[in-house]
Amino acid sequence: MVNCVTPLQEILEHPAIITHFQPQISLRRKAVIGLEALSRGFNAVTGEIIPPALLFAQAQEQPLRLALDRACRTRAAESFAALHRRDKSIMLSMNIDAACINEETRGSSHLLKLIKRCDICPSNVIIEIIESRCEDMDALLEFVRFYRKKNFLIALDDVGTGFSNLDRIPLLKPDVLKLDRALIRGVDSQFHKLEVVRSFVQMANRLGCLVLAEGVESGDEVLCLLANGVDVFQGFYFARPAPGLDAVPGMAAKVDALAERHRQDRTRRIAEDKRLFSSYDLTILTMCQGLAQTPSRGLNQAMTQYLETHDGVECLYVLDMKGRQVSDTLCDPDKLKKSKRFLYEPARFGTDHSLKEYFLPIQAGLEKFTSDPYISLASGNLCTTIARVFHHKSSGRHLILCADMSREGAVCGL
Template identity: 30%
Template sequence: MHHAALPLPELDQAARIALQYPLAEPMPYSHYRGLSLSSHFQPIFSIAHGRAVGYEGLVRARHADGRTESPATLLAMPKDGRECLELDRTCRTLHMHNFARQASGHAWLFLNLNSQYLVSERPDIGFTRTLLRATGLPAHRLVIEIIESEVRDQVQLKQFIRHFRELGCLIAIDDFGAGHSNFDRIWDLEPDIVKIDRRLIQDASHSARVERILNGLVSLLHEAGCLVVVEGVESEHEALLAIAANADMVQGFHFAKPQPCLIDPTGVAETFARLRRGQQWQSGKRSADLQHYSRGIEGLFQQARADFAAHQQFAQSSALLFSDPRTVRCYLLDEAGYQVSPSVYPLHYQQRLNLRFAPLLCGDHANWSHKHYHFRALKQPGVIQVSRPYLSIADSRMCITLSQTVHVGGLLRVFCCDLDWQDR
């Protein structure tokens, strides 16, 4: 195949030069310091739609003898901000021409801009507008990716983002969750899409704690009005974690590697359908595991509750539960959610209490009405409620809570028992 070389544009002429390359030419490439630069595109898949909805443009560099050069080495070649911006514009021009030459439907093109040099060099902001006109690519199909932690001049960055928005482009924050990412930047910049750094999904595949962090992060980004892409998905397990976290899109080698041509792999819809079924099965299994975990102690719980109703000796009644080593504390709440008994701990757990959390260990007069185990027990009197695992403020450990109403002395109380639930 013949390739048309795109000459390296001068900064003050880049917009004009970009107009000189008609879309009739197939798959152009550029030269840069003895290297031949070409475009590769990695699909970004919608989990719900089961198909590619966007492609990230990635640069590939090759020597004249055919040897490849790493993108990191290429991006380290510029000596100053001006040269960095020059390379950045060369890559953008290359990717947009190559993307526009291919059938892409309504898919987005994700382009990573070096926002640090966009700010420091304060270049002509008409470059992207002219490039859009030259390629015929509608602005609403261009997603501008920035790494927010790179930029110190927040005011100038916001001006550039405003410019791209006025063009009609979408804004994405890349590598969120890595380095010095801050949520205040999310509130301030209001991106349309946030791409979560690949390190987070990798760590989540080995740690239930990080998995919970990932779930919470996706939920918080959704509350901020952002769509979420999980990057770096390289295994089925990681794909299931991304789906369980309620991410909107995924990107990674597990689904497709970057290629010069735009691809939407055959059978990918079936792959996502299978993954969604797998995640539903895992969710059902987790719920069944939780029920199985608590079922073995429900008999003891009923005995302790009945003993308390009969004798009104809370500590004595709670001790019936301590024969099960999973029990970590018992406590009694009133209808308003106030704790009306001291927390009672088994001896084996007292020895493990972390005194660093001593201010929180005493639950006297604390109010737990905002907790699901309290209001669910009141909503269904006489029925044992089993909470989902959560972090207990009492000792900063994961637990689940069994709760049930009980009548004593004409008063309605909620009998509660916490079970240890470490990362299982």
């Protein structure tokens, strides 16, 4: 507990600032690839560390904010320089107070001069920016363009929380997206969070930037994110911020253990999915064979019986080869959401499904298609839709049976 907070002016004059580093770890490489520099104040009288929140709370006026920001950067670069001389592969992540970037400061080149003075390669430095704190967007864009030309990398911090605006991503074109702890917390058990993460991963892959998950606190979070395309992690689960640059005891063993768990989990999940979808295929084939012999007016009754006898089937409906629904949607009443009925409503006879993900591959010539898991508009539950073509003998035409299969509990599965 801090009993006495050293006045900021005194901290800046000495300066009494120390840098703690927190590792950024690639699980696939099984290596620390970067260090984020995190600043703390130091009370020379009591010997106590001044936490960042208390330190930066003292810098309310613009001149003090700028002075503190530069002092923190200076200390971070000087602390990192010794490691950089030994290992040219490690990256340094430095936070920049975006509120300090304005018309007066953007042409100072202070950071570039500092990095050169410390003999650090600019391509080893990641500038972390929280764009929501910037009051001068033009100055920020010019700052980013200048430092990118000098081979610095740009990271957008706190993505997925607070006032972070997605429209800034195409403007800043970041090299790294740092997903905030608010989005990461509980991602292994919350489908909606996982889908947001997967969207960021997919976008990052297309834009050619790296996704880093910060604030990870459990192995289950790491494994879920790793299974869904995130490879670089930072958080208390691996190491707390600490002074010095020595290896964290036990971290290598933890990384090795997680990598092995990932290998085992993925192998097990692939085998489970293979068994699951084999059972799905058998169920769908059995139902298609029965429906092929059923008169058109008896389709609804036959599908009702299938719902009663086949576990895991939530909804059934039949389409023609143009994507038009030619049956009612029959659903297991015990699996329908009792709330939000204005959002989740089974499609009716005559509904056009011609643009649905599970219909277009059939139209392109596939006999069967299985969708990725999604929230069904019919039931409101997490499901997978399997569409299969069958020849309906009574009408003499080909039809498509669509079955929504329950995937509840399969949050981190792909």
